Amino acid sequence: MIRFLIADDEKYVRDSIREVIETTFKEKEEQIEIGEARNGREAIEVSERLRPDIVIIDIKMPGIDGLKAIQEIRNFLPYAYFMILTAYDYFDYAVEAVRNNVKEYILKPFDRTELRNKIMDAVEHVQSEKEKRKREIEYQEKIYNLIPVMENELSYSIVNDMLEVIDVEMYMDYLNIYFKNSFCMVVKLKEKDSNGTIYVTEGLKAQIGEHIKLFLNQRYKAIGSYRFTKDLIYFIERPLSNDTEETKLNVINLALDVKSEVKRFFGISVKIGLGRCYDGIHLMHESYQEAREALEYSSENVSVVHYEDVEHLIEQDQFLDDRFKNGSGEKFALFKAVEQYITDNLREDINLKDTAAKFNFSPYYFSRTFKKVFGYNFSDYLNLIRINKAKELLKDDSLSVKEICYLVGYNDPNYFSKVFKKYEGVTPTEYREKLR
Numbered sequence: 089m090i091r092f093l094i095a096d097d098e099k100y101v102r103d104s105i106r107e108v109i110e111t112t113f114k115e116k117e118e119q120i121e122i123g124e125a126r127n128g129r130e131a132i133e134v135s136e137r138l139r140p141d142i143v144i145i146d147i148k149m150p151g152i153d154g155l156k157a158i159q160e161i162r163n164f165l166p167y168a169y170f171m172i173l174t175a176y177d178y179f180d181y182a183v184e185a186v187r188n189n190v191k192e193y194i195l196k197p198f199d200r201t202e203l204r205n206k207i208m209d210a211v212e213h214v215q216s217e218k219e220k221r222k223r224e225i226e227y228q229e230k231i232y233n234l235i236p237v238m239e240n241e242l243s244y245s246i247v248n249d250m251l252e253v254i255d256v257e258m259y260m261d262y263l264n265i266y267f268k269n270s271f272c273m274v275v276k277l278k279e280k281d282s283n284g285t286i287y288v289t290e291g292l293k294a295q296i297g298e299h300i301k302l303f304l305n306q307r308y309k310a311i312g313s314y315r316f317t318k319d320l321i322y323f324i325e326r327p328l329s330n331d332t333e334e335t336k337l338n339v340i341n342l343a344l345d346v347k348s349e350v351k352r353f354f355g356i357s358v359k360i361g362l363g364r365c366y367d368g369i370h371l372m373h374e375s376y377q378e379a380r381e382a383l384e385y386s387s388e389n390v391s392v393v394h395y396e397d398v399e400h401l402i403e404q405d406q407f408l409d410d411r412f413k414n415g416s417g418e419k420f421a422l423f424k425a426v427e428q429y430i431t432d433n434l435r436e437d438i439n440l441k442d443t444a445a446k447f448n449f450s451p452y453y454f455s456r457t458f459k460k461v462f463g464y465n466f467s468d469y470l471n472l473i474r475i476n477k478a479k480e481l482l483k484d485d486s487l488s489v490k491e492i493c494y495l496v497g498y499n500d501p502n503y504f505s506k507v508f509k510k511y512e513g514v515t516p517t518e519y520r521e522k523l524r
Contacts, residue, residue: 089119090211093140095131095157096173097149101196105144105173108203118211128152135161140168141214142207147174158190167217169210173198238262243313243321249373256369265309269328271339272363272375274383275300275320275346277356288356296320296354303349307342319383323372326365335365336394343392359386362394385452398452422447423461430473434497440466474498475511482520489516 092109094102102124113120123138125131127149135143143161147154158170171192191213192206242259245251260266277288277296288296297314304310304324314320324342329335343360350358361383363375378395385398426447430438443466444454459465464472474496481492490501493516498504508516 089121090142090214091121091123091138091140093123093125093131093134093138093143093145095125095128095134095143095145095149095154097126097146099126101146101173104200105203108200109207112204112207128154128157131157132160135165135168139165141218142169142171142210144171144173147172167221169214171206171210235263239311240313240315243311243323244316246323246369246372247313247317247321247376251370251373260369263311265311265323265325267323267325267369267372268367269335269365270323270325270367270369270372270375271365272372272379273322273324273343273346274361274376274379275322275350276359276361276383276386277320277350278358292354293320296350296356299353300346300350303346304342321376321379323375336396339365340392340394347391358391359383360392361386362392364395384456387451423458426458427462427473430470431477434474434477435495436497438470438497471507471511475508478504478508478516479512479519482516483523485520489520492516 090113094105094109096102096105106122106124109120109122121138123134123140125134129152131143131145131149131154132152134140143158145154145157149157152160154172154174158172161168162170170190171194172190173194173196175196191210194203194206238259241254242256242263245254277293294315297312297320300320301310301312301322304312304322309325310322312320312322326335326338329338339362343362347358347360350356361379361381363378363382366372366375382393382395382398386393426443429443429446440455441451444451447454449457455466458469462469478492478496481487481495482489487495489505493501493504496504498507505515505517508514508519512519514522
């Protein structure tokens with residue numbers, strides 16, 4: 089479909105041009121639509137409705153003249169093909185027309201054959217431009233569909249320290265990110281509820297991953313990987329700043345905003361580890377490693393951790409790892425002492441932080457190593473010991489359930505009963521009944 093607009097204040101001129109167009113296309117398969125206007129204002133109004141491909145317009149019309157109308161129409165139809173038609177063969181008009189990207193300049197009275205040839209040239213040009221734009225749109229669509237794949241491939245290559253297997257420069261050019269003053273953010277989703285039920289499916293994880301990326305790109309340039317990695321991983325490029333403390337604070341605030349955004353939209357809690365800012369893609373793997381290590385030091389109370397804030401703890405824990413590297417027996421003996429300490433102090437208010445300090449460990453290292461040694465996290469293991477002790481004491485009928493509750497370190501009999509049932513499937517009273 090080719091749409092024409094004929095704008096001239098003389099009706100016989102409009103009729104003559106219409107006849108030439110209709111005669112030209114009478115035997116062609118190409119469909120046409122023709123609109124008319126008597127002045128510049130009507131030309132603008134009809135163009136807004138018809139959206140013509142080719143505009144044949146007189147320069148001299150009452151009110152808004154042809155050149156002014158062309159300027160207005162071009163604002164919303166930048167690809168329209170303009171032909172000016174006038175009885176005034178003045179150089180100034182021709183210059184102004186060229187400035188407005190007018191393709192043809194025809195004098196009245198016009199020759200019908202010449203007009204027909206110029207119309208055919210215009211149609212050929214319009215069709216060629218449409219095909220060109222179609223190819224450009226198809227190309228852009230392919231690129232658009234390819235971008236997420238390229239993001240994942242580049243992110244995956246950084247994470248696995250395998251940049252040598254891809255054309256890094258090409259990827260950065262297509263993604264328009266060059267990793268100047270950039271850092272890594274690793275986001276861990278809370279995947280299970282208190283009952284152990286998984287509520288973050290792969291589909292939901294992808295939705296959250298995409299939402300975070302869009303959120304980050306509102307402020308900075310960012311790429312992400314979340315379809316083929318357990319956690320959500322982002323590499324973020326931000327403006328260069330000489331104030332390192334301000335940079336660190338801005339990065340932490342950004343992570344806190346991401347945490348709030350995910351909670352607000354999806355009702356899901358996250359923990360976030362942040363690496364340091366570096367200049368250049370080849371240092372992004374280091375920032376990723378730092379973000380992962382920082383994430384290990386997150387907790388229920390501290391959900392966003394920057395590497396610089398725990399670097400000293402990481403070094404301390406690495407020293408302990410090196411100490412136990414060739415002496416697993418020494419580590420096991422030490423944690424057996426921890427187990428004995430828990431057993432001997434069941435009635436006390438035992439917590440991970442104080443217990444770690446007693447044995448000269450950081451809470452983070454203690455928590456991680458405790459689970460490796462015993463197969464349980466600290467709170468679960470503490471409950472297991474207390475419940476096992478309670479089971480022994482329930483054999484003694486001289487002790488009430490309430491007394492046993494206090495003897496094994498619980499301050500609330502109702503809570504004690506709930507914990508006992510969680511581990512044993514029955515309440516303490518029911519358990520005692522089974523012993524009889």
